[in-house]
Amino acid sequence: MTQYLFPPRAVPTLPIRGQSVRFPVNRIFCVGRNYHAHAVEMGRPVDKSVERPFYFTKSPQTLVDSGATVPYPAGTQNYHYEMELVLAVGKPGFQVSAEQAHGIIYGYAAGLDMTRRDLQLAARDKGRPWDLGKDIEQGAICSEIVPMEGVVIEKGAITLEVNGQTKQSSDLDKLIWNIREIIADLSQFYHLEPGDLIYTGTPEGVGPVVPGDRLVGRVEGVGEVTLTVGAAA
Template sequence: MTTTYLWTPPAVPSLPVRGKSERAPVNRLFFVGRNYHAHAVEMGRPVDKSVESPFYFTKSPSTLVESGATVSYPAETKNYHHEMELVVVIGAAGFRVKRADAASLIYGYACGLDMTRRDLQLVARDKGRPWDLGKDVEQSSVVSEIVPMTGTVLESGALALSVNGQTCQSSDLDKLIWNIPELIEDLSKFYHLQPGDLIFTGTPEGVGPLQPGDHIEGSVAGVGTISLTVGPAD
């Protein structure tokens, strides 16, 4: 029997894949908080890995935007920030994955931007509230094409972001507090990871505010580039 709906269901979110005509359907968006020491200090929340575990937040897949887009300056904020990240693309199911087996879940990588209403995030953080209004923002999960690297663990590589040609973020993947196998091992304790899950691995220091008209360009060595233009507010 054919299912009918009261209104048209949203399209399946997906991303282009380098070298392939098929697109990759996207399932869930996981984000790792404070995974570079310098950024944790920048945010006033240093991390001690010896006594802490990774923490995560999620965004709706409807926030997904492809690299090269122009997005509206979001509503109800005066402090809209960029955060440049490496994105791990999960390509196989896994639950309670051992660290030594984490690579078997990796399909590939992409560049990502975690766009943030920083003022709303900090208000929520300081009041012990969820971060949704600051993080789960429309058009806030920007991702480049996916580069297939099945089973490959990236341990190093320059990561950078510029705004209007001025470098703002510059670091290396070897500065991740929790590396990619550690993240997959930990996250898979809480979720049955599935193909199409994306893990944004955290941003380095240098995050900062944007204005309408700003143009962002970012890169991760060995993965690719990403770009975004901030348009006027709706």
């Protein structure tokens, strides 16, 4: 039996709708600037004809179940929400074609990619990694996984409310790179594995939150994710 210097942290997991077992999370990939209107509001328009998707990661340990209250994080004065459709991988896949991408899909969830926007933009403008802006403790919030094996979602409303006011409202058919294209491209670089999550990008309307704010995000046909922002850590 393996002995450890100190107890290892438990594997992050998410609930699965209609099941008593939980979904063990392996890695969290995120697609950057995957809605045209959001890319424009960030000052970086995307030309799909000459560009390919780009990605960043969040540590699995940043994952938090929907419904949580999380502290306003240290080191930022501009903490932003980003509402996203989350894809859950259920089968291994490497160099998967777009036509076969559906074969590795287990299901979907609604998620929030929380961002230290001031730190992200400062790093971006200096050509540095985004880790401090994106890989935030308790900064990846996710709903239950909805099993939809082999289903490719191509459209559906995606919205976010802050304290009852709509801040983001778009449709999944506005993704620059759709679900099939994301899987095909990402799998050129990684052996995708069961338990991987892919945050597929956020629409326009991102903005700041303050302690006490309550966020409610919805993805049509998938579900709802909620978050309360607590006092500063």
